[in-house]
Amino acid sequence: MRICQRCIYDENVPGISFDEKGICNYCRQIDDLEKQYDTGTPKGESRFKEIIDKIKKNGNGRKYDCVIGVSGGTDSSILLVKAVNWGLKPLAVHYDNTWNTAISTENIRKVTKFLNIDLFTHVVDNAEADDIFRSFLFSGVPEFDASTDIGLVQVLRSTAAKYKIKYILEGHSFKAEGLSPMGNNYFDGKYIDSIHKKYGSMKLKTYPNMKFYDFMKWVLIYRQQFVRPLWYIEYSKHEARKILEDMTGWSYYGGHHLENRATAFLHTIYNPQKFGIDNRNWSLAAEVRSGILTRHQGLKKYSEPIIHDPELVSYVKKRLCLSDSEYEEVMRSAPRSWHDFKTYKKRFERLRPLFSILAKAGLVPMSFYLKYCFPFPDNKR
Numbered sequence: 001m002r003i004c005q006r007c008i009y010d011e012n013v014p015g016i017s018f019d020e021k022g023i024c025n026y027c028r029q030i031d032d033l034e035k036q037y038d039t040g041t042p043k044g045e046s047r048f049k050e051i052i053d054k055i056k057k058n059g060n061g062r063k064y065d066c067v068i069g070v071s072g073g074t075d076s077s078i079l080l081v082k083a084v085n086w087g088l089k090p091l092a093v094h095y096d097n098t099w100n101t102a103i104s105t106e107n108i109r110k111v112t113k114f115l116n117i118d119l120f121t122h123v124v125d126n127a128e129a130d131d132i133f134r135s136f137l138f139s140g141v142p143e144f145d146a147s148t149d150i151g152l153v154q155v156l157r158s159t160a161a162k163y164k165i166k167y168i169l170e171g172h173s174f175k176a177e178g179l180s181p182m183g184n185n186y187f188d189g190k191y192i193d194s195i196h197k198k199y200g201s202m203k204l205k206t207y208p209n210m211k212f213y214d215f216m217k218w219v220l221i222y223r224q225q226f227v228r229p230l231w232y233i234e235y236s237k238h239e240a241r242k243i244l245e246d247m248t249g250w251s252y253y254g255g256h257h258l259e260n261r262a263t264a265f266l267h268t269i270y271n272p273q274k275f276g277i278d279n280r281n282w283s284l285a286a287e288v289r290s291g292i293l294t295r296h297q298g299l300k301k302y303s304e305p306i307i308h309d310p311e312l313v314s315y316v317k318k319r320l321c322l323s324d325s326e327y328e329e330v331m332r333s334a335p336r337s338w339h340d341f342k343t344y345k346k347r348f349e350r351l352r353p354l355f356s357i358l359a360k361a362g363l364v365p366m367s368f369y370l371k372y373c374f375p376f377p378d379n380k381r
């Protein structure tokens, strides 16, 4: 099997290609982003300083000048600490899908309390959350946890609009985590709607789904901007954890994506067992590219079995009222993909020239433009 000479991506990664040196297109994509954002260089730092000044100026005289989404995980927690150090006035926002682990709930409380930051939490009705999760399992698609990501963005944007805050800060780092390979998964508000309509059983009243016109309203009229500080500045997850532990009593939950039970089920059980998808490769590839692991260490870790919490399957069955045979059926039925359901994808592709301008102006995330506005290279239909 062909493996990239620099990272650990192999020929099974969707949309992969190799250049004459045997280096994959995803490594090149990260190189390009580093150049574009001057990541971790004095130039990147000073570009980011200008953004901070703009945020402060815009929020002058207001209680908050930015919104930061928090999950209790490393990246979003350290971003709160950094924002306060930069002299910003963040409002922390949490979307509670009711599957949080106790550690992450405690982490959110400890960090916001220590920093004296206000926290706004939107708690979805747990029966609704479970009805959506259940419908995703019965639909047979891999994006089990899509409703959490969409719900978080919608809550971030609607809270920002409510308090007239223009800037939304995100703790994503393409160097530390990589970008998910194109075609691996896809989701948007319409996808959630069409799957839930088909397989769900109750009306959604508290789930914050994102509709296309909402999205365009936040972008074009409210001119909300997503800022990803870690795309500009040097960042080490390891150091971040140490700072959080020493400073706020925050505690580590033992692995990437494990702070929420739905995400943990997706990454450690559902995706690998049903679809043969091992999402560890994004973060391992990223760690190899940035020299935290050698390529050999990365490949070795990738070959180790995925460990999951032995209680997790029975938790999922109980929460989603699945009998043993229904669970077996879900895990054994033929996999389906987002191509089988309605989405906004074609519309996003048609509007690519507009989104190109909006991404350059910072009005939609660059990763949205790169992932959502181009046909996937391995499109089957």
Ligand SMILES: [Zn+2]
Pocket: 004, 005, 006, 007, 008, 009, 023, 024, 025, 026, 027
């Ligand atoms: Zn590579």
